[in-house]
Amino acid sequence: MRRIMNYVNGKFEEGEGEEKYDVFNPAFGEKISVVREAKRTEIDRAIDLAHDAQSKWMRVPISDRIKYLFRLENLMWSKLDQIAEVTTIEHGKTFEESKGDVVRAIQNVESAAAASYQIMGRNNKQIATGIDEELVRVPLGVFAAISPFNFPVMIPFWFLPYAVTLGNAIVVKPSEKTPMSMEMIMSLVGEAGYPEGVIQLINGGKESVDYVLENKKIAGVSFVGSTPVADYVYRKGTSNRKRVQGGASAKNYILVMPDADLEGSMSNIIGSFYGNAGERCLAGSVLVTFPENHDRVMSMFRKKATELKVGYGMEKTTDMGPLIRKEHLERVEKFIDLGQREGGKLVLDGRNSRPKEYPKGFFLGPSIVDNVSEGMSVMNEEIFGPVASFYTANSFDDAVDVINKSRYGNASTIYTASGLNAKKFTESIDAGNIGVNVGVAAPIAFYPFSGMKDSFFGDLHPQGGDDSVMFFTERKVIISKW
Numbered sequence: 001m002r003r004i005m006n007y008v009n010g011k012f013e014e015g016e017g018e019e020k021y022d023v024f025n026p027a028f029g030e031k032i033s034v035v036r037e038a039k040r041t042e043i044d045r046a047i048d049l050a051h052d053a054q055s056k057w058m059r060v061p062i063s064d065r066i067k068y069l070f071r072l073e074n075l076m077w078s079k080l081d082q083i084a085e086v087t088t089i090e091h092g093k094t095f096e097e098s099k100g101d102v103v104r105a106i107q108n109v110e111s112a113a114a115a116s117y118q119i120m121g122r123n124n125k126q127i128a129t130g131i132d133e134e135l136v137r138v139p140l141g142v143f144a145a146i147s148p149f150n151f152p153v154m155i156p157f158w159f160l161p162y163a164v165t166l167g168n169a170i171v172v173k174p175s176e177k178t179p180m181s182m183e184m185i186m187s188l189v190g191e192a193g194y195p196e197g198v199i200q201l202i203n204g205g206k207e208s209v210d211y212v213l214e215n216k217k218i219a220g221v222s223f224v225g226s227t228p229v230a231d232y233v234y235r236k237g238t239s240n241r242k243r244v245q246g247g248a249s250a251k252n253y254i255l256v257m258p259d260a261d262l263e264g265s266m267s268n269i270i271g272s273f274y275g276n277a278g279e280r281c282l283a284g285s286v287l288v289t290f291p292e293n294h295d296r297v298m299s300m301f302r303k304k305a306t307e308l309k310v311g312y313g314m315e316k317t318t319d320m321g322p323l324i325r326k327e328h329l330e331r332v333e334k335f336i337d338l339g340q341r342e343g344g345k346l347v348l349d350g351r352n353s354r355p356k357e358y359p360k361g362f363f364l365g366p367s368i369v370d371n372v373s374e375g376m377s378v379m380n381e382e383i384f385g386p387v388a389s390f391y392t393a394n395s396f397d398d399a400v401d402v403i404n405k406s407r408y409g410n411a412s413t414i415y416t417a418s419g420l421n422a423k424k425f426t427e428s429i430d431a432g433n434i435g436v437n438v439g440v441a442a443p444i445a446f447y448p449f450s451g452m453k454d455s456f457f458g459d460l461h462p463q464g465g466d467d468s469v470m471f472f473t474e475r476k477v478i479i480s481k482w
């Protein structure tokens with residue numbers, strides 16, 4: 001079985017730890033490689049080397065650090081299809097979705113090129129007689145990025161280009177479920193000419209994360225994953241005096257108003273629920289309608305959901321790939337059962353639409369549970385799969401109330417033809433990423449990815465813009481009298 005390599009000081013290394021995590025092609029249900037749990041000594045060495053490299057890298061002029069981004073960007077465009085194919089093989093999403101994953105990563109490389117403006121400080125002459133004061137931003141040292149399985153390329157790139165361009169080094173620990181895409185990208189990092197040690201890749205799971213969190217030379221941790229793990233990483237990281245930002249789980253509600261343009265919006269709504277097989281932290285999960293539009297929305301939604309072709313992501317005709325693992329598939333199927341047991345009505349059962357050509361794959365077709373009510377598991381818990389729950393609200397205020405009762409606050413969308421409805425919705429919903437007639441409210445690279453409540457830990461959000469400059473730099477104030 002092929003072992004996933006680490007990338008340390010510009011070289012690929014096999015690592016020494018225990019072979020612990022199998023990587024699958026989820027469409028075939030077959031093991032394709034194995035991840036070792038990196039030993040503490042390996043992680044400490046990777047961080048030590050990054051620390052040494054950073055002390056020189058921070059002295060490279062920022063205009064020169066930006067030039068590496070341009071090289072990396074060109075290399076990523078030139079290898080777009082190859083990276084995307086690896087992503088589809090290890091994750092299962094369609095080839096087009098994988099290309100989107102890589103393109104979103106590239107957009108972050110492009111966005112980081114604004115660093116020379118963003119890092120600028122401020123100054124005041126004469127804050128007292130003969131005294132001037134200035135604020136400069138300086139790098140902090142070595143950061144770690146710990147990422148989830150569902151966007152193997154994009155999410156590490158919410159952090160990597162900004163951290164290094166602002167003068168830090170970074171150690172990336174991808175998900176043990178989807179480690180191959182970042183492994184491939186490390187060869188492009190080498191080709192782009194980054195100095196040895198500035199960008200390191202280590203592999204593993206919980207133990208590796210603990211070693212990172214316990215290492216004194218790690219200045220900050222950028223985490224994305226589930227809420228319990230984000231909570232753990234946040235607490236442990238901050239108690240070890242590290243900066244931590246943690247994107248976490250989600251439960252996203254999509255409100256369809258009676259005045260919405262359903263014909264124009266239905267493909268977009270369907271994409272929100274079933275894109276990436278529902279394994280997206282911005283995926284629609286509960287569709288909120290009203291008594292007067294429920295039947296029409298359901299009929300159009302069900303028809304389109306039934307038309308989606310489930311299959312292997314490398315086949316051109318596939319609309320939706322498999323789930324990540326058998327255990328996760330079983331968990332999602334349990335929600336379908338629970339939805340029925342707790343009083344919902346199963347109107348589309350994805351267990352009946354698995355592709356026959358891939359009998360061992362972890363497939364589940366689009367599923368719909370209607371008539372869900374407050375308190376039901378499918379109404380409140382993150383499912384992370386292709387299951388849509390329909391809730392019928394009595395009024396706009398009832399809809400807002402139900403949405404805001406969620407412990408999560410990652411995203412929410414309204415479909416409407418009314419500016420007033422849109423304004424009321426955007427002003428009253430407690431979620432960080434809000435869509436108006438946009439089903440996946442994914443901020444572009446130079447805007448923060450703004451989760452709230454149990455969907456986010458910390459105060460400075462992932463991606464580009466002011467938040468990343470604040471997260472990856474420290475402010476130093478200099479008061480001078482000559």
Ligand code: NAD
Pocket residue numbers: 146147148149150151173174175176204205206207209210224225226227229230232247248249250280281382384410449451455
């Ligand atoms: P996960 O929490 O299982 O894993 C995330 C990372 O944490 C991985 O690198 C993993 O190795 C590590 N990890 C796992 N268990 C750990 C533990 N006990 N201690 C320390 N580290 C541990 O998440 P996942 O299943 O890979 O990803 C799906 C989750 O991520 C969903 O909940 C989804 O909503 C969330 N997500 C959130 C965002 C966001 O921006 N808010 C984006 C994408 C995904």
